[in-house]
Amino acid sequence: MAEKSPQELIQIDLTPPPRKWMNPAVDFEARRGTWSYPGGVKSLDYLGMPNVREWSPTDADWKLPENWQQIIHDGFKDLLKKYRTLEIFMDICVRCGACADKCHFFIGSGDPKNMPVLRAELLRSIYRKDFTAAGKILGSLAGARELTEEVLKEWYYYFFQCTECRRCSVYCPYGIDTAEITMMARELMNLVGLNINWIMEPVANCKRTGNHLGIQPHTYKDNVEFMCDELEDVTGIKLDPPINRKGAEILFVIPSADYFADPGTYTFVGYLMLFEHIGLDYTLSSYASDGGNFGLFNTAENMKKLNWKIYHEAKRLGVKWILGGECGHMWRVMHQYMDTMNGPADFLEVPRSPITGTVFENTTSTKMTHICEFTSDLIKHNKLKLDKSRNDQFRVTFHDSCNPARAMGFLEEPRYVIENVCNHFYEMPENTIREHTFCCAGGAGLGNDENMEMRMRGGLPRGNAVRWVRDHHGVNRLTCICAIDRATLPPLVEYWSPGVDVSGIHELVGNALIMEGEKERTTDIRGVPVQPEKGEQDDV
Amino acid sequence: MALFELGDVSIEVDEDGFMQEPENWNEAVAAALGSTEGVDDLTDDHWKVVNYLRDYYLQFGVAPMIRKLCKQTGFQLKEIYELFPSGPAKGACKVAGLPKPTGCV
Numbered sequence: 074m075a076e077k078s079p080q081e082l083i084q085i086d087l088t089p090p091p092r093k094w095m096n097p098a099v100d101f102e103a104r105r106g107t108w109s110y111p112g113g114v115k116s117l118d119y120l121g122m123p124n125v126r127e128w129s130p131t132d133a134d135w136k137l138p139e140n141w142q143q144i145i146h147d148g149f150k151d152l153l154k155k156y157r158t159l160e161i162f163m164d165i166c167v168r169c170g171a172c173a174d175k176c177h178f179f180i181g182s183g184d185p186k187n188m189p190v191l192r193a194e195l196l197r198s199i200y201r202k203d204f205t206a207a208g209k210i211l212g213s214l215a216g217a218r219e220l221t222e223e224v225l226k227e228w229y230y231y232f233f234q235c236t237e238c239r240r241c242s243v244y245c246p247y248g249i250d251t252a253e254i255t256m257m258a259r260e261l262m263n264l265v266g267l268n269i270n271w272i273m274e275p276v277a278n279c280k281r282t283g284n285h286l287g288i289q290p291h292t293y294k295d296n297v298e299f300m301c302d303e304l305e306d307v308t309g310i311k312l313d314p315p316i317n318r319k320g321a322e323i324l325f326v327i328p329s330a331d332y333f334a335d336p337g338t339y340t341f342v343g344y345l346m347l348f349e350h351i352g353l354d355y356t357l358s359s360y361a362s363d364g365g366n367f368g369l370f371n372t373a374e375n376m377k378k379l380n381w382k383i384y385h386e387a388k389r390l391g392v393k394w395i396l397g398g399e400c401g402h403m404w405r406v407m408h409q410y411m412d413t414m415n416g417p418a419d420f421l422e423v424p425r426s427p428i429t430g431t432v433f434e435n436t437t438s439t440k441m442t443h444i445c446e447f448t449s450d451l452i453k454h455n456k457l458k459l460d461k462s463r464n465d466q467f468r469v470t471f472h473d474s475c476n477p478a479r480a481m482g483f484l485e486e487p488r489y490v491i492e493n494v495c496n497h498f499y500e501m502p503e504n505t506i507r508e509h510t511f512c513c514a515g516g517a518g519l520g521n522d523e524n525m526e527m528r529m530r531g532g533l534p535r536g537n538a539v540r541w542v543r544d545h546h547g548v549n550r551l552t553c554i555c556a557i558d559r560a561t562l563p564p565l566v567e568y569w570s571p572g573v574d575v576s577g578i579h580e581l582v583g584n585a586l587i588m589e590g591e592k593e594r595t596t597d598i599r600g601v602p603v604q605p606e607k608g609e610q611d612d613v
Numbered sequence: 614m615a616l617f618e619l620g621d622v623s624i625e626v627d628e629d630g631f632m633q634e635p636e637n638w639n640e641a642v643a644a645a646l647g648s649t650e651g652v653d654d655l656t657d658d659h660w661k662v663v664n665y666l667r668d669y670y671l672q673f674g675v676a677p678m679i680r681k682l683c684k685q686t687g688f689q690l691k692e693i694y695e696l697f698p699s700g701p702a703k704g705a706c707k708v709a710g711l712p713k714p715t716g717c718v
Contacts, residue, residue: 110628114614127614129628275716285716292673299681330717333678337717365717520717522703523628556717 075106075529079568082529085183094191095198095218097227101130106526107182109233109519112273117266119277120375124266130229135222141265142220146203148264152257153204159257162249163200166193172241172251177512178234181530186231189241189251195228196258229267232258234527236519237370237402238475238512255517260372268371272518275367279379284329284363290317293359296332304342307600309592312345314357317390321356322427324387326441327398328556329363331577337559339598340399340577346586346598347448347579351428351456355396361386364403365556369410370518377414380406384418387440394424395441399577401555402516404443405480412438429454443477445486445554448582452493458587463594464495466604467550469581470542471500472535472562473510474555484508487554490578494585499546505538513553515561528561529568536569543570551575619645629703631713635670638710650697650704659696659708661686666709676702676711 075082092098101108108130117125126136138144153160172189174180179187186192194216201208201217208217218224237252245251262268275285282289288296294316301312315321327344331337348355361383368376387395397403421440424433431450433442451457471491477483484507491498505511513520514531542548551562551573562575583598596602614633617626622645625633630649632638643663647655655663665686669677679701683690690701697704702714 113627271715278715286714286718287675289674292675295673296678296681299678303680328717333675333714334718335678335680338678338680363716367716521715560718 075526075568077526077529079529082181082526083533085181087183089185094185094194095213097223099223099227099230101226101230104230105523107234107524107530108230108527109269109271109521109524111270112268113270116270116273116277117268120273120280122266122268122273123264126266130226135226135267137222137225137265141225144264145220145225145261148261149200149203152260156253156257158250158253162193162254163197163204165247166190166197166249167247168194169246171244171246175241175244176235177238177240177514177531177534178236178527181514181533182527186227187234189235192231192235193249193251193254195224195231196254199224225262225265225267228258228262232262233269233519236475236512236514236516236531238516239479240475240509240512243479243508256369259370263372269518269521271521272367272370275365275518276371276375276379279363279367279382280375282362283358283360283382285365285367286329286333288329288333288362290359293332293362297357300332300338300342301345303600304346304598307596307598308346308588308594310346310349310588310590312342312349314345314348315355316357316359318356319390321390322354322393323356324361324383324390324392324395325355325357325398326361326364326383326395326403328365328400328403330556330560331398334560336563336574336576336580336599337556339580339583340559342598343577343579343581343583344398344444346583346588347457350458350586350588351451354427356390356392358386358390364397364400366403366406367518369402369406373414376406376410380411381415383441384415387418388420393422395421396424396444396447397441398444399554399556399579401474401476401557403476404483405476407439407441408481411441426450428456443481443483443486445483445490445578448579449486449489452490459494459585460587461494461496461585463584463597463603464581465497466597467495467581468497468499468546468548469495469550469552470498470539470546470548471506471578472513472539472551472553472558473506473508474553474558475510475512475516477554478510479508482508487552487578490582491552494581499542499548501538501542505534511535511538513555513558513561513565515565516557520557520561525564529565532561532565532569535562536565539566539573540570543573549573552578552581554578617645617649619648627713629707629713631707632710635710635712638667642710643708646708646710650699650708652697652704652708655708658688662688662693662696662701662705663709666705666711670709670711676706676714
């Protein structure tokens, strides 16, 4: 937990720093708690990344390659050639400032360089110097500056202080995708060996085992069986989910935390109960064992490799299509990058619900459908036996996870599911939900402990909105459809809005499902006794 | 990476004091790491948790699910926090010489 108390942390100083912004000096030692540890040697070696060495941001010497400026210049040139968007994003910004106060990290820190416009200027100023005539001739008068070691250190600090949530992009009149600016800066930093361990170790693990946690097949099986045993104690239903089964109709892909850490594990059994309920012909995979793709936070090359694993497994198992679980950034990768990286997945069929016959034509290219869409369709066709009152102890709100909301426009389906499995649902204020949703402040690889102060600062707007529904509607359950959320929101709400618990949506589906052969349900699927407080559940 | 030394123990650790080479773990290392976690004496209850974690890690290559740790050792989560103040993942796993889990956790 952050060392500062919420009362201390909320004293946000908005006085501009004395130094001119173009002349940076980040004191990493003084700013502990707001940056992440560098990538570990083992992971970097495994991935074959450049300039592998032991170093720390607090060192004076970052042990950069001798020609590091040339490497970055050449890398920048390559990226400009490869991505037309980058050149547009570099040229088009008029510095109107519409994005300035939209970033959760700026709101919670008051640091001007967390204004998305200024964060982007950190890169743009180098672009101007190296690639525009005005910048080459006029220098700082044209907003251009030399790439010095201090500038590079500042990149490391601020581009690993962006969660690529894209809230700022919603307000940009030019539609600049600021997450892609951060992604480009991270690509460049990787060329000289600047990256963070909370990204690099998951990427290395995922390349080796198929998931970020490094869970091997026998462990995968053991975890799944343990969760099913626990569920049997609560419901009397014995599930025996298929793993790596060739010839199944559907491959189901989930984030790895769902079969490792609470509360995601309850979302996991919620999925399995649903599949049992409808008799779905599906399989899990211990190889395509993570929908999450930390390559997105690292390099396009690593993202592509980790994404391909899912399709490779779909091909190997001979499934018809892929169903994806409550994972956040997986859907950014699927919806916006998969098709041009690895697609189209012509060897698969367009997803079609075997229960309702609905064809999910929106996934014609990727052949991968979101579970909330699949479940909404089941509910709409009246295919599920649900008892909403089993969730009566929960007063529920929904955190739109950044990527499903903003990268897919996925706004109605999760709400439709929640409203059909719960009686008490309350929205947070409208400027904090749907496409305006505020980030959990731990995405894009920043959800580590050493960065906790920055996470709590960035978590202030979300925490504040949760607090509002807690105080006005007695909300005690914050739902989300992302595993990073399920890991990072619990400490966030404990800090800013205590008394609210976090879960996925399919945990609530699991609670409400009336399963054939089940015993009388006296607890929720966590095993917590159900205490309906009839008469006290009226709206406040 | 840094060198952590206490008495006869000398091991490589990461920024948070987790062992870098779990294969070099032994009981003396556990005792030394315990002292960094506010655990001055490793009691039988501590060893029950540590030995379970250790055996699990050797078999499965990662830390166990926390619920599984509780069920198998018979301790409730709050009792594990009483034994290891920074909790099962940070305190107990560190003493048992396991690496930190990373990713969406």
